[in-house]
Amino acid sequence: MTFEQFDIDGFLRDTWQQKPLLIRNPWGEWRNPIEPDELAGLACEPGVEARLVTCAGGARAAEHGPFDPGRFAALDQDRWTLLVQAVDHHVPEVAALIEPFRFIPNWRIDDVMVSVAGDGGGVGPHFDQYDVFLVQGLGQRRWRVGQRCDEASALQPHDDLRLLAEFEASDEWLLEPGDILYVPPGIAHDGIAVGDDCMTYSIGFRAPSRAELIGHWADDLLAAMSDDDRYGDAGLRRQANPGEIAPEAIDRLHAMITETMGDRAAFARWFGGYASTPKYPDIDWSPDEALSADDVGERLRAGAALIRNPASRFAFVRQEDCALMLYVDGEEYRCAGDVAELAEALCAGDTIDGTKLVQSDAACALVATLVNCGSLAFDD
Structure with missing residues (x-):
C-alpha cells in the first residue's frame, strides 16, 4: 500500500515531533492486513508478546500472554483490548504497512503493535516517549489528545499500566478505516473503541534517551579498556595546599574521559x-544446512x-x-565496491533483486553469511 494524498515534506517540516495531526485516509485503497481472529491466534503463541486489558467497574486490569484460546470467549461483557507487539515480524501484510513510513530513517523504526477491541475498549489516557502513527484498520475509534507530559506527570497507581492521573483533552476525532493519527512523544492521548472489532495499527519509532546512549556507550568502552591505562602526572609541581585538587589535575582527568x-x-x-x-532475536530464519558463496551465486544467477x-535490523554508516560499514543484527561488515552497493540495497528495502x-x-x-545467520533468506 502507498500514500496517494500526503505531503511528506510538509509533514516533516511542520508536524513531526511538534504536534498531533489527523490524516484522513491517504491510501490509494485501504485494505486491513490481518483479521481479529488471526490476531487473537497470534496472541496464543509462545514467544509472542501480548497483553489483554479489561475494564470492569471502572478499574482496568492487564494480563500477559500467551493466552488460552478460551480466554477470549469470556470477554463479551467486558470493555477489553488485546494488544500484540511486533506483528510485522510474523505477518508480511502487516510488515508492508511500514513501507509508506520509510521517510523516517529505518534505525528509528521500532515495530508495529496491533490491537483489537470490543465496544468501549481502550487502555486509558497515557503518553509515550516515542513517535507513533495510529492507523485505523477496522471499525471506529474515538481518539482524544491532550496536554504535553513528562516523567514528572502524575500517574494513577497501577502495577502494569502507566495511566495519567489527569487528562485534559484539547482535540477529539472519530477515526474510520484507513485514517491515521500521528502523535509525537510526550503528548497525552486516549482511544476508545466505538463498536466491536475495532483494530488499530501502532507504528512506533524509537528514540534513545541521553542516559541510555551514555550508559551503553560507556559499557562498551569499559569492556575494551586496560586496567593499566591510568592517570599520570609526570612533571608534578609542589602545591601550596596539598588538599587542593589543582586545575591541572582536573584538566588531565577530564581529558581521560572526553578523549x-x-x-x-x-x-x-x-x-x-x-x-x-x-x-526479538528469537525469530530465526537460519537454514538447516549452511550455504556456500558458490551456492548463493548459483541461486542468484537463476533469478x-x-x-x-x-x-x-539493517543499517549502514558511510x-x-x-566504503561503508554495514550493520546487521548487531554485527559489522566492511563493504566496498559492488559489496557496498549491495549493502545499500539491503538496507533500503525488504526485497532485493540480487541478479542486479x-x-x-x-x-x-x-x-x-547473512543467509546462514538468518538475517536474509531466498524468496522461494
Missing part, C-alpha cells in the same frame, strides 16, 4: 551495532530474490574512504 568518549568514529561504529541489535527477516547487484565473489560471500 575516549569523544571519538566520533568509534561512536558511529558502536551505534551502528547498537541500533541494529534486534528487539532467486532475497528477502530480509522482518525481525532483523566511511571517509568511500551481486556480481563478485565478495558480494556472494556476504549474502551467504
